Amino acid sequence: MSAVWQVSRAAVKRRKVQTFVIGLVVLTSTVALVVALGLLDAASTPFDRTFDQQYGAHLVVTFDPAKATGAQLAEAAHRPGVTAVSGPFAQVVLTAPPTRTNPPPGVDYPAPGPITVVGRADPGGPVDRVDLWDGRWVSGPGEVVLMRPPGQEFGVNERVGSRILLPDAPPLTIVGFASSLSQSAGAWVTPGQMAALHPTATQLLLRFAHADTDGQVAAGLAAVTAGLPPGASLGSLSYLAVKQDMTGTARAYVPFLLGFGVLGLVVAVLIVANVVSGAVVSGFRHIGVLKALGFTPNQVVSVYLVMVLAPGVAGAVLGTGLGHLAAQPLLRMVFQGFHAGYFSATLSPWVEVLTLLGMPATVLLAALVPALRAHRLSAARAISAGSAPRAGRGLRVQRRLSGTRLPRAVSLGLGLPFARPGRTALTLASLALGVTTVTLATGLASSVNALMLTSKEDVQTVVYVGDASVAGQVQPKLTDQQIDSTLRALPGAARVAAAAPVQLHVVGADQGAWVWFLRGDSATVGGALLKGRWLNGPGEVVAPTPFLRKYGLSVGSRLTLELNGRQQAVTVVGENLDGNADSMDAGWGALTALTSEQAAHRYVNQYWVGLAPGADVGAYDNAVKAAEPGLEPAARGGTNSITVSIVGSTSVLTLLLSTVAALGVFNTVVLNARERRRDLGMLKSIGMTPRQVRVMMVTSMAALGLAGGVLGVPVGIAVHHVIIPAMTDAAGFGLPPGVMAVWHLPLLALLVLAGIAIAVLGALVPAHSAARLTIAEVLRNE
């Protein structure tokens, strides 16, 4: 064992508290960074990698074959900026009806709603090289390949060899499953089979030279459609919208996790710098002895670096491991659902390598500056001084404070921070960052709650219509209109809106969209409006930001809805707050226009009820059940899994970072008390009571806590103002104004007090130890 290692190891053992503090703070920030970087990587890399492998289409454009001829499309596909093209492929949208029975063996019913079928001879080509992950490609009539994310089969009998019953089509045998990240189709058949299905559109799959931004993709679309007859383009789908749709939830977590990771990193740097500079200052004699014994200056520096590197490495290793474990469920949660097959809930190795190497390197750099002081220190001076000389400023402040009317223990305590300005500054900074963390966490939790409340509409209970095909449920005897009247008549009801969710085809989009057709008091249940206005007539829809982004729409845009061959042109009149990229709201009139008044009633499967102020939700739900056993009322819960996970992880990280800030204070008080043993002994010898010693030491840190609170709260608010918009932007929806307005005076005062609380908590134990120090013990050690 080398001498440097021997002395470093002894120093680590001796400074258990500091070692623990460094280990904990490095662990905390490593966990946050591993999870944040893991999510960041998982949200981009798998999509980009698969997209590149498949030569994914930057844009899927559908054309009306009646308006754009094959020759025109061929010419359009070679406009400047287009680097590759596949197609044109014939396309048709088939709408599967809802079914309430299980399919017979060997037969599969498609999920209700529209399915885009494309005629394609092979899965390859210059663009959208479809990943055929099971079975084979279609080779003749009567065959179909279904689009499914890798490894996912949805239907009861959905497997290679089964037959699928698509509407308006002969039974087709499933010969394979394939995935297309371009989402160019829901199913593929041979071009010959497609002719028999009577195609209604033509599809072009395009790649552009520049397609990094929405603007570049839109410019590509404009170049392709320029010169075509009006209305020739039925719609388009940008890969950026698909990417946003698939990764938006994951990206929403990244800003706040990165924020906490960076805060943790800064706190780690401060704590390490504080610990090492404290060790150097209080260990002047120790440094002198080492040099007198023959340690070279570099060896002395090495002692201090190894001293912090040991817990730093331990924290980084443990933090990476814990981060790895913490990231798995989070990744699974944010990538659950239809797109899960494209992503894997595993971290990329670079994330772990980065934290395993980067965190110890950061610790080393943080320790290097104060450790270099030991390098420069003259051995003779160090060995004679015993500890670093104190600045005169502290003494002057002490003299001024002694003239005040404050109790002497308090005035002495207030003067202590001025004796070591460097240490005080580092402690103050970590306290301020502790308060910043608490402030940020409070703001995040409040904003996320506000966001959820805003988006959740003013609905206290949702009454679902029973479905006899589901075990335990009863079909209502009352009709839709009778249920509506009954719910309105029950005591406590203030607003009732009937909702008919229908999956239908948006002309120009390959995937179906859920449209919630609303009737009654729908204005108060549609969620917060970000732009535009609420529904006013049958030809209108209100859509959430992700939906509009996905299809390149905005308020004022027109689109065509199609259900069972009937079309209805609608205008987007409002943009509302919802993270769903596949749903929008429409008025009752739009549904009756697409079906019939009678058929429309059959689609209603739930009623959203707003209660009068003071009305009891439980009592209302009981009354509903009593009035019609076929109804299933469900009171609206206050939280969802995203809220819980954001608030939960925020709370854990805040608790850890606040604890670390308190431990930073602990470290400072330990150093101060150790350095001032002689002063403490002297003060006690002239009559200072243990309680006064405690008051003095705690006061010194409480003052710093107050200053830290005053500094940390505005920083926390500023970080909150950066992170929340970044989160909502990453999630793909706009920012309602009320979400940021979570700060009020009493809360701010409490947050400032949090600084004092952290400081006092950190100071209590070492202050107690200082108070218990016996004079004889001090003198013996002197």
Added chain:
Amino acid sequence: MVVRLDGVRKEYGDTAALDGVSLEIRAGEAVAVMGPSGCGKSTLLNMVAGLDRPTAGSVTVDGEDLGRLNETGLALFRRRRIGMVFQFFNLIDDLSALDNVALAAQLTGSSAAQARKRALELLDELGVADRRNAYPSVLSGGERQRVSVARALMNRPALLLADEPTGALDSRSGEQVMDLLIDLNQIGQTLLIVTHDQHLATRCASRLVQVADGRIAGESVIAEPAAARPSGVGRSGVGRTT
């Protein structure tokens, strides 16, 4: 010649702590530097130990011109040629007595096992082997100083420097340390002791150097060098293996 100081001057700001000091110490000599507080005797010791650099003049120890060494060179010089004993012991609180002593040998590249073996022998010779696992904070002053001396002897230094070695000890412990130094000198160890304790100086040293206001104010020979006296195991026990 083990030590040669030639016209050494050391200034701290406007104050000259040493002013033209020249001094020679032969191998096997035991020299005591005496003088009142602040006269410059500790500065002189720091110069010889390579802990500080003179403003002017030269310091040569065991043939090494310290002015030509950089900080690393000085550190290597100290670990191989110098042993130091301090008034307040300056043991490393984090290490046991045994590890404090072994540390000096480990610096020169000895393995931990070798270093501990020799450290244990020295502690045994100095009568504190039974305290080898104790930490400095629980040792008595005399025990701490014995451990400190053992550490200083670990690398068989050409020169043992002692700065007020009995200054923090009670009279009985002080006498024990004096016996130790005498015994070491008797077996050939060159000593430079800085003290203002007349009794220590006359008991342990063969030559007295008086320092006043940073200058050599006088020298006197007390006895012939210890190396010339009959050798053997002294009252402290030193000499059995050292």
